[in-house]
Amino acid sequence: MFMTVRPGGLARPKRPGSRQWRAWRRLVELLDPLANGAVRRARVRARRLGLSDEVDLEDLVPEARMEIWRLAQGFDAARGPALPYFVVRVGARLRHYLTSVARRR
Numbered sequence: 001m002f003m004t005v006r007p008g009g010l011a012r013p014k015r016p017g018s019r020q021w022r023a024w025r026r027l028v029e030l031l032d033p034l035a036n037g038a039v040r041r042a043r044v045r046a047r048r049l050g051l052s053d054e055v056d057l058e059d060l061v062p063e064a065r066m067e068i069w070r071l072a073q074g075f076d077a078a079r080g081p082a083l084p085y086f087v088v089r090v091g092a093r094l095r096h097y098l099t100s101v102a103r104r105r
Contacts, residue, residue: 027072028065034086035064042094049102060094067093 015021039060046055067090075082 028069031068031072031086032065034083034090035061035068038064038087038090038094041091042098045095046098046101049098051098051101051105054101054105055098060097063097064090064094 039057042060042064043055043057046052046060068086071086071089075085079085
């Protein structure tokens with residue numbers, strides 16, 4: 001399934017049950033596997049860095065979802081395909097998050 005996303009057109013709707021609200025929920029559902037995959041890869045990286053005790057999946061999942069949501073708001077289909085855009089940037093965000101956790105140790 002392909003989606004056209006207009007920059008700045010993804011503000012979260014305020015009325016549950018509205019057409020915009022259902023479209024927003026659908027977007028979240030479509031991108032959730034991307035978040036879960038990025039979290040699994042980040043979890044492996046956390047183990048390699050010796051952070052398995054400091055970082056839980058519960059910490060990484062919201063971080064990945066927030067980054068996907070932020071990226072979706074600024075995505076421009078004219079600049080390239082969506083999948084590499086999201087995969088690379090979400091992975092980078094989670095690596096940054098793990099690095100900040102490692103520095104706090």
